[in-house]
Amino acid sequence: MRVLAPLAFLVLLAAAVAVPGLFTAVDPLAADPAAALAPPGGAHWLGSDHLGRDVLARVVYGARHSISIGVAATGLAVTAGVLLGLAAGLSPRWLDEALARSFDTLSTLPELLLALLVVAIAGPGTGSVIFAIAVAQVPTYARVVRAQTFVVRRSGYVEQAVTFGRSRAAIVAGHVLPNVLGAIPVLATIGLGTAVIATSGLSFLGMGPQPPAAEWGSMLSEARNYLRVAWWQALFPGAAITLTVICLTVTGRRMQRRFEGRTP
Amino acid sequence: MIRRLLAGVAVMWAAATAAYLALLLAPGDTVDILVGDGPDTPEIRAGIIAEWGLDRPEVVQYLAYLGRLLRGDLGRSYQSQRGVGEILAGQVWPTAQLTLAAAATGVALAGVIALVTAGRGRWSRTAASAAELVSVSVPPFLVGIVLLSVFSFTLGWFPVSGAAGPEALVLPALALGLPIAGVLGQVLRDGLERALEQPFAVTARARGLTERALVARHALRHALLPVVTLAGWFTGTLLGGAVITEVLFGRPGLGQVAMQAVTGGDLPVVMAVVLLSAVVYVTISTLLDLAYRVIDPRVRA
Numbered sequence: 001m002r003v004l005a006p007l008a009f010l011v012l013l014a015a016a017v018a019v020p021g022l023f024t025a026v027d028p029l030a031a032d033p034a035a036a037l038a039p040p041g042g043a044h045w046l047g048s049d050h051l052g053r054d055v056l057a058r059v060v061y062g063a064r065h066s067i068s069i070g071v072a073a074t075g076l077a078v079t080a081g082v083l084l085g086l087a088a089g090l091s092p093r094w095l096d097e098a099l100a101r102s103f104d105t106l107s108t109l110p111e112l113l114l115a116l117l118v119v120a121i122a123g124p125g126t127g128s129v130i131f132a133i134a135v136a137q138v139p140t141y142a143r144v145v146r147a148q149t150f151v152v153r154r155s156g157y158v159e160q161a162v163t164f165g166r167s168r169a170a171i172v173a174g175h176v177l178p179n180v181l182g183a184i185p186v187l188a189t190i191g192l193g194t195a196v197i198a199t200s201g202l203s204f205l206g207m208g209p210q211p212p213a214a215e216w217g218s219m220l221s222e223a224r225n226y227l228r229v230a231w232w233q234a235l236f237p238g239a240a241i242t243l244t245v246i247c248l249t250v251t252g253r254r255m256q257r258r259f260e261g262r263t264p
Numbered sequence: 265m266i267r268r269l270l271a272g273v274a275v276m277w278a279a280a281t282a283a284y285l286a287l288l289l290a291p292g293d294t295v296d297i298l299v300g301d302g303p304d305t306p307e308i309r310a311g312i313i314a315e316w317g318l319d320r321p322e323v324v325q326y327l328a329y330l331g332r333l334l335r336g337d338l339g340r341s342y343q344s345q346r347g348v349g350e351i352l353a354g355q356v357w358p359t360a361q362l363t364l365a366a367a368a369t370g371v372a373l374a375g376v377i378a379l380v381t382a383g384r385g386r387w388s389r390t391a392a393s394a395a396e397l398v399s400v401s402v403p404p405f406l407v408g409i410v411l412l413s414v415f416s417f418t419l420g421w422f423p424v425s426g427a428a429g430p431e432a433l434v435l436p437a438l439a440l441g442l443p444i445a446g447v448l449g450q451v452l453r454d455g456l457e458r459a460l461e462q463p464f465a466v467t468a469r470a471r472g473l474t475e476r477a478l479v480a481r482h483a484l485r486h487a488l489l490p491v492v493t494l495a496g497w498f499t500g501t502l503l504g505g506a507v508i509t510e511v512l513f514g515r516p517g518l519g520q521v522a523m524q525a526v527t528g529g530d531l532p533v534v535m536a537v538v539l540l541s542a543v544v545y546v547t548i549s550t551l552l553d554l555a556y557r558v559i560d561p562r563v564r565a
Binding site: 101102104105106107108109110111112113114116117119120121193197200201204205206207217220223224227228231234238241242245246249250 | 274275278279282283286289397398400401402403404405406409410412413417496499500501503504505507508511512522523525526527529530531534535537538541542545546549
């Protein structure tokens with residue numbers, strides 16, 4: 001039970017992202033001023049917000065924005081991180097040194113401030129948020145892949161492939177790349193959790209998907225003006241973010257334990 | 265030592281250069297931004313270009329920019345035409361107050377968590393790691409929202425927004441400090457438990473030291489080491505979280521300034537805040553590296 005709960009929640013979440021209609025028949029954007037700020041129960045299971053929109057429908061449809069931004073940002077960061085890390089690990093010393101220093105520089109800037117800089121340049125919106133979070137997370141993956149590349153390139157099987165006269169490109173693609181990717185799924189699972197938090201933070205600040213789109217962070221931002229009268233408007237999107245990140249972190253850490261327990 | 269300082273300087277230079285490149289890459293013509301809603305004639309444009317030196321080659325502009333930074337000149341705001349340094353100067357103190365209070369709260373709570381739960385068996389371990397899991401998984405602004413609705417709206421103990429008086433600092437500092445306390449507490453606790461199993465702990469106990477004296481005089485020093493290496497994460501979380509916390513609690517500060525600048529496309533201001541936080545980050549991590557040498561004499565050898 002304890003083992004399956006986080007995974008089960010993540011599967012439900014994936015279903016909500018793919019087919020939100022499964023969980024609610026209500027339009028998340030349908031406003032009904034007459035039913036504004038209705039408490040949970042009756043027509044609105046989780047209550048309604050200040051415009052009379054259904055909170056349940058908005059939380060369900062909000063998964064689509066929050067999760068897909070997180071997944072896109074993580075995917076972009078992993079791709080760029082693996083390529084840059086691999087490039088650094090295989091480059092001559094000076095280039096490697098320069099790349100490693102630029103990863104260091106990037107990670108001295110707090111993720112959120114870096115994201116604000118990106119948004120200031122590119123303007124608010126989904127694309128900016130994805131790019132901003134990805135830029136901030138690239139160093140995490142690049143560093144791990146770089147370190148692993150150093151190990152793999154000195155390994156016996158790479159040496160053997162060289163003796164067999166295989167081309168450099170074939171060795172990198174066939175032997176180095178698959179063997180430096182080992183830790184990436186674990187890091188990416190935990191990183192997705194971080195990305196979901198960052199997405200909600202940026203949306204909370206009004207940098208993400210623009211209203212009336214339902215997104216967990218921007219729902220919280222709207223809800224904060226009605227805290228005194230409508231706790232449900234803040235509670236449910238907040239709980240959705242927290243549960244998602246807890247499940248991702250727990251799953252990631254379990255994978256990590258299994259990964260580290262494996263004898264090399 | 266000197267190597268460490270040089271590395272810090274190199275990182276700062278790279279950050280400044282990255283910020284400059286970001287400015288160059290920004291869409292929209294700088295002259296257009298500077299003209300803004302004001303009268304737009306070729307003469308005014310020419311005047312702006314001459315005044316800001318926009319007609320010089322990029323390399324010269326870049327070197328001039330680095331030179332200005334070295335003299336502490338952060339440039340001028342597009343929006344208000346005032347010096348960025350002047351705009352930021354008045355906002356540093358509220359943000360420093362908030363982050364220092366949050367850091368103190370976080371460290372103090374972490375210490376309490378670690379001292380209360382270390383070496384007390386399975387249940388306390390489970391409780392401490394649950395606290396850690398929740399604190400890395402809850403977005404910091406959600407902590408703030410919960411605190412606001414309980415202590416300001418329901419109980420009415422603290423003001424809802426603003427920065428008037430020390431009581432206005434309590435909730436923001438807690439909101440920013442709690443997530444740190446969870447993670448730090450867990451790390452400190454693990455360190456303490458490991459230290460208490462070391463041979464030196466057995467020796468100290470054999471010498472008749474009480475458990476409390478053992479922790480205070482010997483184990484804590486060992487437990488602090490992994491905490492020091494977390495300092496980077498700690499600083500970043502505080503600086504980034506300060507932006508959201510200031511917006512949520514309506515406090516003045518660098519975060520508010522940065523937010524307004526982002527909304528208004530005022531890049532020199534945004535960049536200055538980012539650079540300032542990079543300076544703080546590099547300074548703190550350099551200082552802590554030095555602290556590491558003091559705490560752990562083995563590193564010096």
